[in-house]
Amino acid sequence: MTATILSPDGLEDALRRIGAERYHDRHPFHHALHEGRLDRDQVRAWALNRYYYQSRIPAKDSTLLARLPTVALRREWRSRIEDHDGADDGSADGTGGIARWLKLCDGLGLARDYVVSGRGILPATRFAVDAYVRFVGEKPLLEAIASSLTEMFAPAIIGQRMEGMLRHYPFVSEDTLAYFRPRLRQAPRDVAFALGFVRDHARTAEQQEAVQDALRFKCDVLWAQLDALHHAYVAPGHVPPGAFRPGADGSLAVTPHAPGPGAVEPVGSA
Ligand SMILES: O=C(O)c1cc(C(=O)O)c2c(n1)C(=O)C(=O)c1cc(C(=O)O)[nH]c1-2
Numbered sequence: 467m468t469a470t471i472l473s474p475d476g477l478e479d480a481l482r483r484i485g486a487e488r489y490h491d492r493h494p495f496h497h498a499l500h501e502g503r504l505d506r507d508q509v510r511a512w513a514l515n516r517y518y519y520q521s522r523i524p525a526k527d528s529t530l531l532a533r534l535p536t537v538a539l540r541r542e543w544r545s546r547i548e549d550h551d552g553a554d555d556g557s558a559d560g561t562g563g564i565a566r567w568l569k570l571c572d573g574l575g576l577a578r579d580y581v582v583s584g585r586g587i588l589p590a591t592r593f594a595v596d597a598y599v600r601f602v603g604e605k606p607l608l609e610a611i612a613s614s615l616t617e618m619f620a621p622a623i624i625g626q627r628m629e630g631m632l633r634h635y636p637f638v639s640e641d642t643l644a645y646f647r648p649r650l651r652q653a654p655r656d657v658a659f660a661l662g663f664v665r666d667h668a669r670t671a672e673q674q675e676a677v678q679d680a681l682r683f684k685c686d687v688l689w690a691q692l693d694a695l696h697h698a699y700v701a702p703g704h705v706p707p708g709a710f711r712p713g714a715d716g717s718l719a720v721t722p723h724a725p726g727p728g729a730v731e732p733v734g735s736a
Pocket residue numbers: 523563613614615616617618619620623624649688
């Protein structure tokens with residue numbers, strides 16, 4: 467039996483179906499986050515672990531950039547690194563997504579040194595994120611580019627997350643969620659290029675199957691991180707040795723804005 471070759475539109479439809487089935491917006495941890503069912507320490511655990519993902523995205527994109535064969539392709543891809551590392555504007559932090567994610571962690575009362583050190587992250591976070599960086603370095607370029615296409619589905623989940631977190635958590639503000647707003651513009655721009663590339667270059671049935679597998683792999687990278695968070699911090703609550711426990715290991719900043727573990731904030735006091 468010969469494998470069917472899809473049209474570019476047929477391939478895009480197949481990729482969108484993978485997102486509809488497997489993207490992390492379907493994960494129970496995300497529903498709990500958006501619906502206000504997590505406490506402040508569970509939200510801290512999410513932000514702390516997700517910092518590791520954010521911090522490795524520019525490494526992933528630098529690896530990919532180094533593999534691109536033309537000036538035009540490199541010029542296109544390098545904006546992703548700037549989005550996350552930001553410009554050097556003379557401030558200590560710069561202006562990029564990593565600095566904005568640290569602001570979110572500050573707003574939740576996590577100590578910066580602790581967040582940046584990566585000491586408290588879950589083993590599965592490290593394994594999943596490192597696997598993504600490795601995948602992009604080792605797989606054929608077409609698959610490496612296709613693995614970024616989970617971003618097709620990101621703006622919808624970011625909208626839900628911002629709306630839900632602002633509504634439900636008194637300790638979250640527009641300012642602490644500043645990471646997300648620029649992503650609503652950046653992600654569609656990234657996708658326009660990566661999806662166009664995949665539509666143009668995945669011509670054979672084997673290539674088309676490989677780009678779909680790359681997207682499935684990336685959905686697994688995102689899903690595994692939420693599984694680990696759920697297992698450690700929701701149910702059954704098995705926190706791995708060395709991972710974040712509220713208040714332990716200098717994880718919480720001692721500032722007037724960051725009550726210690728167990729502190730109950732009156733609603734609306736943030
Ligand atoms: O908030 C999210 O759910 C979400 C998802 C994804 C994604 O789908 O990979 C990314 C991001 N955010 C994000 O902020 C981001 O910078 C990003 C880069 C990439 C990538 O694969 O290059 N994905 C994502």
